[in-house]
Amino acid sequence: MGIVNVTPDSFSDGGQFLSHEAAIQHAVKLVEQGADIIDVGGESTRPKAVPVSEKEELERVMPVIEALAGRIKVPISIDTLKPAIARAALRAGASIVNDVGANRTDDAMWRIVAETGAGYVLMHMQGTPQTMQLNPVYQDVAGEVEDFFKERLGRLKSAGVQFERVVLDVGIGFGKTLEHNLQLLAGLGRFTNLERPLLLGVSRKSFISKLLGVAAAERLPAALACTVLAAQAGVQMFRTHDVSATVQALRMAEAMAAHK
Ligand code: 8Y7
Numbered sequence: 001m002g003i004v005n006v007t008p009d010s011f012s013d014g015g016q017f018l019s020h021e022a023a024i025q026h027a028v029k030l031v032e033q034g035a036d037i038i039d040v041g042g043e044s045t046r047p048k049a050v051p052v053s054e055k056e057e058l059e060r061v062m063p064v065i066e067a068l069a070g071r072i073k074v075p076i077s078i079d080t081l082k083p084a085i086a087r088a089a090l091r092a093g094a095s096i097v098n099d100v101g102a103n104r105t106d107d108a109m110w111r112i113v114a115e116t117g118a119g120y121v122l123m124h125m126q127g128t129p130q131t132m133q134l135n136p137v138y139q140d141v142a143g144e145v146e147d148f149f150k151e152r153l154g155r156l157k158s159a160g161v162q163f164e165r166v167v168l169d170v171g172i173g174f175g176k177t178l179e180h181n182l183q184l185l186a187g188l189g190r191f192t193n194l195e196r197p198l199l200l201g202v203s204r205k206s207f208i209s210k211l212l213g214v215a216a217a218e219r220l221p222a223a224l225a226c227t228v229l230a231a232q233a234g235v236q237m238f239r240t241h242d243v244s245a246t247v248q249a250l251r252m253a254e255a256m257a258a259h260k
Contacts, residue, residue: 004041037076039239076089086113086118170188173201200235203246
């Protein structure tokens with residue numbers, strides 16, 4: 001899953017892809033590099049990011065989705081917390097909702113997913129993007145994330161979302177300390193018991209610099225290490241800025257596994 005941010009406040013892309021044309025071209029390039037899904041987002045969910053209005057978010061993402069729908073052959077996912085944005089994006093040709101706000105209490109998003117038959121990424125987050133990194137606390141982070149998945153899978157079913165449409169994501173960095181992230185990464189295998197595909201996002205995330213003391217621009221080697229080990233633990237999808245490098249790492253790991 002290649003990341004296309006259409007946001008001026010995103011940390012890694014820093015306004016680089018604000019122009020719709022640049023975002024579209026970036027998406028096309030990621031598909032050429034081997035992305036199987038393009039994830040388009042118009043609101044940064046990085047820690048302390050400022051929320052954007054529905055109108056602003058629509059203006060950011062819709063021209064990009066409309067253009068990509070006629071141009072790329074891989075599915076488009078919409079990264080949004082807002083049901084109205086998801087609905088508009090699905091109408092315009094997106095087919096997956098990447099809902100990092102899956103801990104919501106109202107089920108408007110789920111009803112849209114149910115009605116449209118869209119794919120749905122159920123990601124765990126403790127708190128909200130504004131508050132999540134202030135003081136995340138767990139007794140047993142992997143156990144609590146697993147309980148969250150089970151509870152939400154039940155509620156999704158009640159909302160009419162088919163089990164087969166759902167992908168699970170532990171939400172690295174979303175209300176988690178370095179220690180929590182490492183415990184989740186080390187324990188990814190347990191989530192395969194839930195019998196849904198797993199998605200993981202470690203690309204350029206700050207926990208890498210917290211562990212290694214490297215600059216933000218130097219996080220790729222550690223992200224690739226996480227990716228390969230996570231693939232061996234059963235993760236099937238990776239959300240990344242660095243599609244070419246990620247595809248190479250996964251292909252090499254697959255070739256080695258095939259020669260065992
Ligand atoms: C993730 C994500 C972000 C993630 C899923 C960033 C939108 C922060 N991270 N979606 N989104 N999983 N499913 O650093 O880990 O890219 S935004």
